[in-house]
Amino acid sequence: xxxxxxxxxxxxxxxxxxxxxxxxxxxxxxxxxxxxxxxxxxxxxxxxxxxxxxxxxxxxxxxxxxxxxxxxxxxxxxxxxxxxxxxxxxxxxxxxxxxxxxxxxxxxxxxxxxxxxxxxxxxxxxxxxxxxxxxxxxxxxxxxxxxxxxxxxxxxxxxxxxxxxxxxxxxxxxxxxxxxxxxxxxxxxxxxxxxxxxxxxxxxxxxxxxxxxxxxxxxxxxxxxxxxxxxxxxxxxxxxxxxxxxxxxxxxxxxxxxxxxxxxxxxxxxxxxxxxxxxxxxxxxxxxxxxx
Amino acid sequence: xxxxxxxxxxxxxxxxxxxxxxxxxxxxxxxxxxxxxxxxxxxxxxxxxxxxxxxxxxxxxxxxxxxxxxxxxxxxxxxxxxxxxxxxxxxxxxxxxxxxxxxxxxxxxxxxxxxxxxxxxxxxxxxxxxxxxxxxxxxxxxxxxxxxxxxxxxxxxxxxxxxxxxxxxxxxxxxxxxxxxxxxxxxxxxxxxxxxxxxxxxxxxxxxxxxxxxxxxxxxxxxxxxxxxxxxxxxxxxxxxxxxxxxxxxxxxxxxxxxxxxxxxxxxxxxxxxxxxxxxxxx
Numbered sequence: 001x002x003x004x005x006x007x008x009x010x011x012x013x014x015x016x017x018x019x020x021x022x023x024x025x026x027x028x029x030x031x032x033x034x035x036x037x038x039x040x041x042x043x044x045x046x047x048x049x050x051x052x053x054x055x056x057x058x059x060x061x062x063x064x065x066x067x068x069x070x071x072x073x074x075x076x077x078x079x080x081x082x083x084x085x086x087x088x089x090x091x092x093x094x095x096x097x098x099x100x101x102x103x104x105x106x107x108x109x110x111x112x113x114x115x116x117x118x119x120x121x122x123x124x125x126x127x128x129x130x131x132x133x134x135x136x137x138x139x140x141x142x143x144x145x146x147x148x149x150x151x152x153x154x155x156x157x158x159x160x161x162x163x164x165x166x167x168x169x170x171x172x173x174x175x176x177x178x179x180x181x182x183x184x185x186x187x188x189x190x191x192x193x194x195x196x197x198x199x200x201x202x203x204x205x206x207x208x209x210x211x212x213x214x215x216x217x218x219x220x221x222x223x224x225x226x227x228x229x230x231x232x233x234x235x236x237x238x239x240x241x242x243x244x245x246x247x248x249x250x251x252x253x254x255x256x257x258x259x260x261x262x263x264x265x266x267x268x269x270x271x272x273x274x275x276x277x278x279x280x281x282x283x284x285x286x287x288x289x290x291x292x
Numbered sequence: 293x294x295x296x297x298x299x300x301x302x303x304x305x306x307x308x309x310x311x312x313x314x315x316x317x318x319x320x321x322x323x324x325x326x327x328x329x330x331x332x333x334x335x336x337x338x339x340x341x342x343x344x345x346x347x348x349x350x351x352x353x354x355x356x357x358x359x360x361x362x363x364x365x366x367x368x369x370x371x372x373x374x375x376x377x378x379x380x381x382x383x384x385x386x387x388x389x390x391x392x393x394x395x396x397x398x399x400x401x402x403x404x405x406x407x408x409x410x411x412x413x414x415x416x417x418x419x420x421x422x423x424x425x426x427x428x429x430x431x432x433x434x435x436x437x438x439x440x441x442x443x444x445x446x447x448x449x450x451x452x453x454x455x456x457x458x459x460x461x462x463x464x465x466x467x468x469x470x471x472x473x474x475x476x477x478x479x480x481x482x483x484x485x486x487x488x489x490x491x492x493x494x495x496x497x498x499x500x501x502x503x504x505x506x507x508x509x510x511x512x513x514x515x516x517x518x519x520x521x522x523x524x525x526x527x528x529x530x531x532x533x534x535x536x537x538x539x540x541x542x543x544x545x546x547x548x549x550x551x552x553x554x555x556x557x558x559x560x561x562x563x564x565x566x567x568x569x570x571x572x573x574x575x
Contacts, residue, residue, distance in 0.1 A: 010478045011404065014395025017388055019407065021448030026414045029425035036424065043428065090318070098312040106561060107319035111326060113564070114553045116507035117525040118546040121532055122329045125539050128341075133328065136343040166322060171568070178569030227418050230509040234529055248420050255424045256514060268421040275418065 036265035043259040056266035066267075068242050069250040073226055073274065075157055076246055079164035080221035084214065086165075087172025092202065094173070095180040105177065112170030120231040123163045124150060150235060153243035160232055160244055164225065172217055179213040180206070208291045215290045219282055226275050247271040326550070333357060333544035340539045356544035360531075367545060369520060370527030375552075377439055377523060378505040381446045382498040389452030389497065390490060394482045396453065397460040398468060415450045423514055430515060441515035442523070446505060452497055459493045460486060496567040499560045503553060524549045 037056060041049035060066050090108055094101055111119075126134050127149035138146040149159040183206065191201055207214075229248040232238075238245035238253060245253070251271060255264035320327070327347065332340055334352040360367050395401075396408055426445070430436040435444065463486070471481050487494075509525035516522060522530065528545055535541045557564065 007472075007478055008399060008401055011395045011399035011401030014399060014478070014482075015392045015404075015407065018392035018448055018453060021388070021444075022411070022414065022450070025426070025445040025448055026417070026422065026450075027410075029422040029429060030414065030417055032425035032429070033421050090315070093311055093315055097308060098315050099308060100312065104312075104315055104319055105565070106557075107316075107323060109565065110554070110557060111322045113503070113557050114326065114550050116549075116553075117509045117528060118549040119325060119329075121528065121542060121546050122325045125332075125542065126325060126328065128539075131341040131343075133341070133343070133345050136341065136345075140343065166325070169322060174565060174568050227420065229420070230507075230525070233513075234509065234525075248418075251420050252423070252514075255427070261424050261428065264424050265421070268418070268424065272416075272418055272421055276416075 033265045033268070036262050037269050038266075039262040041260075041262040043261045045259075049262060052262070056263050057270070059263065060266060060270065065242060065245060065250050065253075068245050069247045072157060072244065072246045073271075075161065076164065076225050076228065077222055077278075079161050079168060080218065080225055083165045083168035084172045084217050084221060087169050087217075088176050088210075088214075090169065090173045091176035091180055092206070094177060105174070108173050109170045112167060112174075115167045115231070117230055117234045119167075120163070120234050123159070124235045127159050151240065153239075153241040156236060156240060156243045160236075163231065164228070167231075168221065172221075175213060175217060176210060179210045183209050211290045212292055215282070215286055219279055222278050222282070223275055226271065226278070247274065329543045329546050329550070332540055333547045335540050337538065337540055356540045357548070359541060360544045360548055366519065366522075367527060367531065367548065370522050370524045371548070373439065373521060373527075374506060374524040377442050377446075378502050380443055381505045382502040384443075384447045385449055385452055385501050386456075386494050386497040388447055389449055390456045390487065390494070391482070392453050393456030393460055394478070394486055397457045398481075398486075399478060411450050411453065415454075419510065423510070427514060436515060437517040437521065439516075439521060442505075442508070442511050445511075446501075449501075452501070455497055456490065456493060459490055463489060492563065495560070496563045499556055499563055500567065502556060506552060 036049065038051055038053055039049035040052045040055065041047070094104055094108075098104060126132055129135060129146075129148040129151045134149070135146040147155040147158065150156050188201060188205065191205055196204070226246075227248060228246070229252065232244055232246060233249055233252065236244040238249040247267070248271065251264050251267040254260045254267055328345065331347050331349055333356055334354070335346070335349045335356075336351055336353055339346060339349060339351065362368075396404065427436070430441050435441045468481050468485065471485060476484070507525060508523070509529075512523045512526040516526060519527075519530065528549055531545050532542055535545075
């Protein structure tokens, strides 16, 4: 074997560490979980997994939590377009219509960058029903009976949606700002000379030009939203009365509160199918509005 | 003529000034949860919910912060655990990703593309699908309830391999070919040429990886049991449950856990914003 051939074989050496890691921590778990979804297996009771075909899925469709999770998982999609829209408007404003552009960009991006469990707990206290700042404000503008937010099954999901919307704006803004800076100023100047108003510029030139970015943000935003777990679970554990149980919390509870590993696997793969389905629908719909 | 243009400039400046003021107010609204957190962490219990909100505490105290760090709840220990894991991963993960990315982008070998497509597929599978099998496998591997359960899987990222592969493909082939003809092997080219060239990507990925690990709640929740192993997000949840209605203490703990992110954001802003924007625009 000559030197050149040996160098080519080095390719395997280069990817080996990563490939081994991926196999152990992703590929094997994925296959294992794929098998588990067709079994009945309660971990820790000493029995081996029992193959039951699609039994878990039949059970899931009849599960009350399934309907709740589907509803909440669809609700949790709402913040995505809202925060995309707000992020876009902010980016348009920051893109050469303000002073201190860089400082403002950092101000808007920081809340996204730091969001996590700590900020979730801040929201929990802000939404404190009896005397928290949000209800104190609502009281001061004359709302006599403000919502109980996280404390009531009727309103907990609204609090989650508000928290999610606020958290996503900074990211969408930064992505749009980058896209806006790629638009040539000549094109905009030309339209202005032709007498286009700012609204027309926005609707007829800027929006179509950034439509691939919007598409990207919709796809990744929906995926991220459906997968979201930590910030909701840390505050509510899916409650009160399961009112904030989304798919990821549904799967988590079955696995780690009840150790029903087969059933939990079926639930988590259903979540994957949901993500895949929503992504494919968007993919199919892109021809209508995305201009490359 | 002179007057017309100058009055237009004044008008433009006025408009720009007004929109600046408006945007500053809007950004403060978005920042307000974090500002409230910081200000409340310096308040006495009785001042937490006074309305109108005291953005600057009338009677500021340091005792909440001191208590968070010194009380028996082990917040200092959670911090140490998080720092340890984050630092190991922010050095290890970029290096391992860069090595693999070199193989995927610069060496042609049999099966390369098949493996890469497999990576693409793996990237689509949500973490939640893997939690159950990983939990079981980690028990078998005896790494459940150890920091290895967070470190080992964290070292291998598909995202990192993609990011470095993208960058390596933008390095002209002539550069490495010239070195190759001079008899330098792939290891030499990688260490002497590619690693130094990819400093900005290494920095960017290290920053992103640090924030991921620092904020990682789910893995810690599932794979750690002993309180002395807790990382900051999990430790904080524990702290919140124990703090009950001591909201000022809670906010001191929350502030402590956000500070490293703010420091990273402040110093790494250039890299962070660049990397976020470029990843999306290039699709």
